[in-house]
Amino acid sequence: MNHWLNHHAQAFKLVLTRMRQNTLSSLLISLVIGVAMCIPALFYVGVDNLSTLTHHMQNDNEISLFLKLDVSSENIEQIEQLLSKHPNIQKHRLVTKEEAWQQLQAKSDTNPAIQELSKNPLPDAFFIQANKVEPEALDSLRLEMQAIEGVDQAVFNADWTKRLAVLLALGEKIIYFVAALLAIALLVIIGNTVRMQILTQKDEIEVSKLIGATNSFIRMPFLYAGVLYGAFGALFAIVMMASIIMIFNHSVAQLSDLYSSDFRLTIFDSKLFLSMTGIAIFIGWLGSYIAVNRAISAMKID
Amino acid sequence: MIQFDHVTKRYPGSNEALKNVSLNIEAGEFVFVTGHSGAGKSTLLKLIAAIERPTGGTVLIANQNISKLKSNAIPYMRRRFGLIFQDHKLLYDRNCFENVMLPLRINGIFGTEAAKRSRAALDKVGLLHKEKAMPITLSGGEQQRLAIARAVVGRPSILIADEPTGNLDAVYAADIMSIFQAFHQVGVTVIVATHDATGISATQRRVLHINQGELHSNEVIQAADHTQNSGYPI
Ligand SMILES: Nc1ncnc2c1ncn2[C@@H]1O[C@H](COP(=O)(O)OP(=O)(O)OP(=O)(O)O)[C@@H](O)[C@H]1O
Ligand SMILES: [Mg+2]
Numbered sequence: 169m170n171h172w173l174n175h176h177a178q179a180f181k182l183v184l185t186r187m188r189q190n191t192l193s194s195l196l197i198s199l200v201i202g203v204a205m206c207i208p209a210l211f212y213v214g215v216d217n218l219s220t221l222t223h224h225m226q227n228d229n230e231i232s233l234f235l236k237l238d239v240s241s242e243n244i245e246q247i248e249q250l251l252s253k254h255p256n257i258q259k260h261r262l263v264t265k266e267e268a269w270q271q272l273q274a275k276s277d278t279n280p281a282i283q284e285l286s287k288n289p290l291p292d293a294f295f296i297q298a299n300k301v302e303p304e305a306l307d308s309l310r311l312e313m314q315a316i317e318g319v320d321q322a323v324f325n326a327d328w329t330k331r332l333a334v335l336l337a338l339g340e341k342i343i344y345f346v347a348a349l350l351a352i353a354l355l356v357i358i359g360n361t362v363r364m365q366i367l368t369q370k371d372e373i374e375v376s377k378l379i380g381a382t383n384s385f386i387r388m389p390f391l392y393a394g395v396l397y398g399a400f401g402a403l404f405a406i407v408m409m410a411s412i413i414m415i416f417n418h419s420v421a422q423l424s425d426l427y428s429s430d431f432r433l434t435i436f437d438s439k440l441f442l443s444m445t446g447i448a449i450f451i452g453w454l455g456s457y458i459a460v461n462r463a464i465s466a467m468k469i470d
Numbered sequence: 471m472i473q474f475d476h477v478t479k480r481y482p483g484s485n486e487a488l489k490n491v492s493l494n495i496e497a498g499e500f501v502f503v504t505g506h507s508g509a510g511k512s513t514l515l516k517l518i519a520a521i522e523r524p525t526g527g528t529v530l531i532a533n534q535n536i537s538k539l540k541s542n543a544i545p546y547m548r549r550r551f552g553l554i555f556q557d558h559k560l561l562y563d564r565n566c567f568e569n570v571m572l573p574l575r576i577n578g579i580f581g582t583e584a585a586k587r588s589r590a591a592l593d594k595v596g597l598l599h600k601e602k603a604m605p606i607t608l609s610g611g612e613q614q615r616l617a618i619a620r621a622v623v624g625r626p627s628i629l630i631a632d633e634p635t636g637n638l639d640a641v642y643a644a645d646i647m648s649i650f651q652a653f654h655q656v657g658v659t660v661i662v663a664t665h666d667a668t669g670i671s672a673t674q675r676r677v678l679h680i681n682q683g684e685l686h687s688n689e690v691i692q693a694a695d696h697t698q699n700s701g702y703p704i
Contacts, residue, residue: 171578178580372572375559378521379624380548381576 179388183396186365186389194397197361201401201452204354205444206408208347212440213413215339217433218332231310233294234321243318244292250316251294256309258299265290291320303333351451358397358455362390366463374467383464390460391453398452402445410435471497471532471628471659472518478526479513487513489683490527495661497627500654503663505680511663512556514680515630518661520547549577552621554631556663558613560605566592566616567601573624591623592616595649611642618649628659635664 187194235244244262251260263271269288298309306324313322366373373386413435424431472495479488487510495501503511516522517529520536529536531547539547561569570591574584592598595615597608605613614634621629631650635643654660679686 174580175578178575371559371563372561375561376572376576377545378519378548378555378559379551379553379573379576380545382542382545385545385576 175385176388180392183389183392187393187396193361194400197357197397198400198404200357201354201397201448202404202408204350204357205401205405205448206412208343208350209405209409209440209444210412211339211343211346213409213433213437215336215343216437217431219336221431230324231296231298231306231313232321232323233296233313233316233319234323235292235294235318236320237291239292239318247294247316247318251296256298256300256305258297260294260296263293263295265292268293351447354401354448354451355455355458358394358452359459361397362394362456362459363463365393366390366460370467373464377464377467383461386464387457387460390456394452394454394456395449396452398448398450399445401452402441402448405444405448406441471495473530474517474527475530476527477517477524477529479510479517479522480525486683488517488524488680491680491683491685492527493678493685495659497659498654498657500650500660500675501662502675502677503661503680504677505665506682507665509680510683511665511680512632514678515632515661515663518628519551519553519630520544549573549624550626550628552624552626552629552658554614554617554621554629554634556632556636558617560613560616560620562604562606565602565604566597566608566619569605569616570619570623573620577624587623588619591619594622594652595619611638611645614638614642614646615649618646622653626658628661629653631660631662633663633665 233247235247248260248262251257265288268290272290296313298306300306300309310322310324313319376386413433417432417435420431420433472493474491474493477488477491478486480486491514503514505511513522517524517536518531520531520539523529523537532550534547536547561572567585567588570588571584574580574587579587589598589601592601595618597612597615597619600608600612600616605616608616614636618631618634621631629650634646634650638646650660650662
């Protein structure tokens with residue numbers, strides 16, 4: 169155990185010395201990794217924040233029931249009773265066609281098209297506030313309302329938030345693809361960097377193998393190099409992201425103040441940061457693992 | 471200790487470098503391998519050190535069949551040997567001390583213990599005062615001795631040297647032979663390849679003479695033969 173730890177400690181020390189000798193190139197490769205991780209992560213933060221935002225909006229979701237034009241007043245009363253008894257409906261409000269007509273005319277006394285309407289074209293309507301927020305529950309409630317005798321149309325007022333949610337889900341998928349492509353690019357970049365290092369250490373590897381070094385002994389420093397590139401790259405990515413989000417938040421604050429909202433982009437998403445670090449380290453490890461294994465078998469000393 | 475039984479070695483795309491070689495080297499022996507250039511001396515040593523595997527016959531090292539060793543056991547087999555390569559294979563990007571440290575690192579020996587042993591090995595070959603020097607600044611003989619220090623620092627029970635006195639003058643060659651002699655005296659098996667009999671000392675030595683891949687003699691060279699082969703009194 170102690171021996172094993174010692175081996176790792178030595179390999180780690182060796183890598184740190186080598187990196188110090190090549191500070192610039194180590195920084196550059198870490199920077200490349202950082203930028204490559206930053207891009208999908210930023211989009212992720214954007215989409216994630218918008219999703220929570222639309223979720224908030226759906227909380228005060230309304231269903232509008234437009235009644236048939238020829239509906240009788242008894243029918244309206246029946247519907248009203250039904251709505252007030254319904255367990256999933258928090259409150260409801262009736263706007264009769266006369267009220268709606270007055271409102272419309274009051275609002276649009278400058279609009280000649282409406283002024284010219286001689287007959288009230290508007291239906292009676294109920295505006296319902298559901299006490300459920302899940303889209304599925306709301307959907308079934310809407311269908312139920314639609315089926316009520318005398319109801320012409322039951323529609324969501326917040327339909328656009330649903331559409332946005334669908335778009336965001338699509339965006340999320342795109343981000344995963346972009347992230348996967350960038351991960352492959354990173355694998356290649358890290359693999360190539362490690363391959364170059366292996367080339368400069370070719371003599372040492374060859375001699376080491378000849379005098380009895382195991383493959384894991386030879387791999388170890390390069391794996392640590394890959395892991396460290398990944399870790400430093402993730403660090404870069406996190407710092408860059410935090411700064412970019414902070415800059416964005418300045419504008420977001422102005423925007424959401426207009427809507428009297430306290431919405432801000434979250435800067436420290438520890439779950440995101442942890443998974444970024446984990447992914448970067450894994451990619452670093454895998455890239456160098458592939459590179460060093462290929463190099464060892466290319467040397468054909470076995 | 472080292473047994474060859476009808477060993478044949480053919481490199482891909484070339485003729486047989488060794489043909490039907492059978493031999494037996496006991497622990498503690500001092501053996502010379504001689505032969506013309508291209509005879510197969512280096513090939514023989516590589517087979518002993520588990521660097522190459524035979525294409526025919528069996529090579530037994532400490533009763534273990536090299537061909538049947540699992541690839542993850544090969545490194546541990548190689549650590550039994552101290553190898554001095556025909557082309558040194560010194561690492562020119564680090565100083566003498568670090569060159570000698572390499573086998574210890576591979577063996578998992580670190581810290582002050584490793585430093586102590588490295589200095590002791592450098593001391594044995596008379597290079598302690600050059601520990602901070604880069605190998606490229608050493609003379610040919612000094613580089614050869616550095617290679618010996620690296621070979622012996624792991625305290626191997628078998629020392630294998632491929633042309634250790636290659637381009638050296640007689641004084642240097644004698645110097646190096648006496649280092650091997652010292653190891654032989656403390657019980658180390660020593661196997662030295664050399665392209666002619668130069669440097670083989672006047673005392674009785676076993677010589678394996680290879681001619682075009684075939685083992686020709688497997689006997690003890692006499693002091694009389696030696697004086698014919700070389701004019702150097704050692
Ligand atoms: N890796 C290799 N691939 C192909 N052929 C090889 C290889 N190594 C050696 N040979 C061939 O095997 C034969 C024996 O080579 P070897 O190196 O054993 O000779 P040697 O006795 O050590 O010669 P020298 O005194 O010049 O070092 C030669 O014909 C050589 O061309
Ligand atoms: Mg040779």
